[in-house]
Amino acid sequence: MAIVEWLQLPQEVLLHIFLYLSPSEKANVRATCTYLRALVDHPSLWRNSTIFFRSIGLFNAKFWDTLQIRKIRSVEVTKVTLKQFRKITLSLPDLTTVRMDSCLKGEILQGLRPLVNLKQLYLTDCSHVSDHDIFSEVINFHQLTHFSLCKVYFLNVLPLTSIVLLQNLYSLSLHPKDGTVPERALQYILFRLPKLKELSLAVGNMNKWKLSLCFNRPDNFLSAAEEKPCIPRLQLQKLELLNSGCVSLSTNAFDQLSTLTSVCLRHYKYLQHEDFIEALFLKLPNLTELKTEWLESSSTFSMM
Structure with missing residues (x-):
């Protein structure tokens, strides 16, 4: 099938196909064009995904915007400060699942407060x-x-x-x-x-x-x-x-x-x-x- 014909498939069909892709394969598809980038960022493709945070110092605004578009619901945190954890919870208000490891201290738990859907x-x-x-x-x-x-x-x-x-x-x-x-x-x-x-x-x-x-x-x-x-x-x-x-x-x-x-x-x-x-x-x-x-x-x- 030619590329143009492939892109003319209904969006719901493409989204169903993309469900079978690994995260790295989704990244490759996402890098091809604006249309496919928007499709790959559709929340239905990330509903069961977990984002692992060990340090967030290098992430820019575009990164957080992408996660918001995808409506990420689950994160695992192993190494962050209270300020960084607040950045995560404020940027991802739709979180329903949080797993915290060795970073856990009393003050860190305060960062959970914005998560009304937890x-x-x-x-x-x-x-x-x-x-x-x-x-x-x-x-x-x-x-x-x-x-x-x-x-x-x-x-x-x-x-x-x-x-x-x-x-x-x-x-x-x-x-x-x-x-x-x-x-x-x-x-x-x-x-x-x-x-x-x-x-x-x-x-x-x-x-x-x-x-x-x-x-x-x-x-x-x-x-x-x-x-x-x-x-x-x-x-x-x-x-x-x-x-x-x-x-x-x-x-x-x-x-x-x-x-x-x-x-x-x-x-x-x-x-x-x-x-x-x-x-x-x-x-x-x-x-x-x-x-x-x-x-x-x-x-x-x-x-x-």
Whole structure:
């Protein structure tokens, strides 16, 4: 097909073709002419793209204009100052997903404030920021559906319980640096998040009773956060346990987890306890997938 004929294809056809191109191939097409540059910058081609920022000092106004035209929704940030991060969030107001790594400090979180559409927030290294600083900013994003905290220290119960203000949470990951999540606080949270379907926990040395307590409906527990009603039953579908030494759960805990369809056990120390593996299948009637990972091996068991 001649180039002129190819360019005469309807725009929706060209856009569909461009969906199959890699970023470098899109860049080559974009460099050919003004018409194709405008097509390649169409937001539909960048809907599932993530921009990685390690330093933004060399980016000019044209770069930011291009990202705005494409309506970039997802970024990953590893090395920026507060001023630079504010540049990102102010230039990309449509962001719905932010992943932050080693750059994270208390003041950096303030740069999130312009993102009124933020739905997914992944804080993968909280070593240099307090739990109080994290939650004082995050609880303002009531629209969050996915929230992940890794390498965090929970110094106090009250900041953690403020998660209940995020009533739209669908997925929650809590991976503390010392492997300890306060079980009473976690219990309080789980039974006050009605939309929560996916949970990932680093549970460290929690014994059977402490871990089971997390999945038992709480009695009275006071929090500085605005009080939310306690749901009668959990509705979790996916559960991931990291670094767990627990070899079982109580009957009440299994009952509350009966809606699970997928369980992942990572770095599990006591996989030789076949009774627990058997109990998962016997006491979780909706379970269709069990994944185990330890050392450098992994296994997946599926039930159809």
